[in-house]
Amino acid sequence: MRSPAYRAIYDIVRRIPRGRVATYGQVATLAGLPGRARQVGYALHALRDPEDRDVPWHRVINARGEISPRAGAGLEEHAQHQLLQAEGVTFDPHGRVDLTRARWELEAP
DNA sequence: ATGGTGACGACGG
């Protein structure tokens, strides 16, 4: 079932604008769950319902600026890379995003 | 219950 924590996480992710990215830890903190970055990964992994179509899960990457490796075949990683590139996010030769440039900063609440 | 796992992250070497 969908817990309040998951809803809080999705609400934050929905605010990340096109062409910008946020880290798991950043989303966790903004969602009121400081130190629980892993839970953000779980919440995004659980995104499968139609009502979650508006959650831009691909804009969440890890603190090193990389697309986090999933278990199993990495098809989703590839999709995430493409979606981000399509919105203008650039990757260096190591597949990393320059967070100092592309990181989303929360505006005034 | 309970132990293993993992879309993470800070830290130390």
Place this chain on the structure above:
DNA sequence: ACCGTCGCCACCA
């Protein structure tokens, strides 16, 4: 910059 370790905690078998 690159590992390994440890803390974290919801999920699941």
